Amino acid sequence: MPISPNQGSTGGGTLVTITGTNLSNTSSVKFGGKSATSVTNVSPTQVTAVSPSGTGTVGVTVTTPGGTSSPVPFFYVGAPFKSSLDATSGPLAGGNTITISGTGLSTATSVSFGGVTATPTVTSDSSLSVVAPAGAAAGPVGVSVTTAGGTNNGLSYTYVDIPAVTTISPATGPASGGTAVTITGTSLDSTESVTFDGAPAPFSVINATTLSVVTPPGTAGPADVVVTNPAGSDTELGGFDYVAGPGI
Template sequence: MPISPNQGSSGGGTLVTITGTNLTGTSAVRFGTRSATNVTNVSPTTVTAVSPSGSGSVGVTVTTPGGTSNPIPFYYVGAPFKQTLSPTSGSTAGGTTVTITGTGFSSATSVAFGANTVAPTVVSDSQLTAVAPAGAAGSVGVSVTTAGGTNNGLSYTYVAVPTVTSVVPDEGPVSGGTSVTVTGTGLTSTSQVTFDGNPAPFTVISDTALSAVTPPGAAGLVDVVVTNDAGSATATDAFTYLAGPGI
């Protein structure tokens, strides 16, 4: 006599389906010593019921006018507990693999990023991974659903790939040291600014502007690249290094 699902929340409330024979006239379904609710005799071979609260492993029995069945195992599962999420941000296009650690993940069936849900990969009872779906820029709550229930409390930030619209001033000496303002979009989470591949110190002013100081470089036009958690934007030939006079 199988039961499906064979596990559920320790708080109760799991709708289970029990199949077997001679189930007509079922008067009670018990999980251990506790009675189930909403017992429905669907057919002579099927009964549904809602589990009461409980813990650990219990035997489920069905009682009919003919007697009480042998017990079949049902496992109570506690609600999941999340501790960490890494990385905590990624592209609005989705595709970032996120690792979540905590407890009670063995029966995880879904991970929600805001309103969007994905199927996780369970690594162990204390760890799972999920590929973030696409989402709008900003922070969303992350929740994990298992047979024991749903838990949330962590957040994930969607970041748009940056754009660069201008670099002002657009020229300076090869010795570096020119203070420039880079404008564009998605600049809040900027992690690096380079001139011809050389990192430049920078300060984020807003999501649409940052200031940077040019590093030394070779004379000529160079690309300016801004990188954030979602990707990079290249402003081709956006800055000109000027050679000093010679006499």
């Protein structure tokens, strides 16, 4: 007498399909010593029942006017507990792989990012990986994991849009570096790096539209300025012009 699924939440509420023979006029289905909260005769070979709350492994039995069946095991699974995401932000387009750590993850069937679900790859009871789906808009969303034991919420993931540079001011300075520059644009609050012709520049995030940057030393002439965040990069070709110092 197979049952499907053969595991469910300790809180109960799992709809279980029981398949066998002579199941007409089923009067009760029990999970261990507890009766199912709902029993439906589908056909002489199939019955559905909603599991009561429970723990551990219990035997499921069906009772009809002809007697009671032999028990079939059903496994109660606790709700998952998530402790961390190895990446808490990523591109609005999705596509990056995230590792979720916690407990009770071995039966995970889906991970939701703000209501958009993705199918995980379970590594162990304490770890799974999932490819982030595309987000609806930049900003934080809740992350939840659903397993046979239920759904657990509590973690946050932030979708980030690709940065866009609008202005660099001033746009010229000495090749020796040290010029204080203000970069304005959009999606700058998650900036990870700023470079001038590949040389990293010290920077401070003022807000989502403004960066304060100090130019590194460079070579006289135009330099490409690249601003990078978790979603990608924006390059201003020749965005800053290094000026050679006087020589006598």
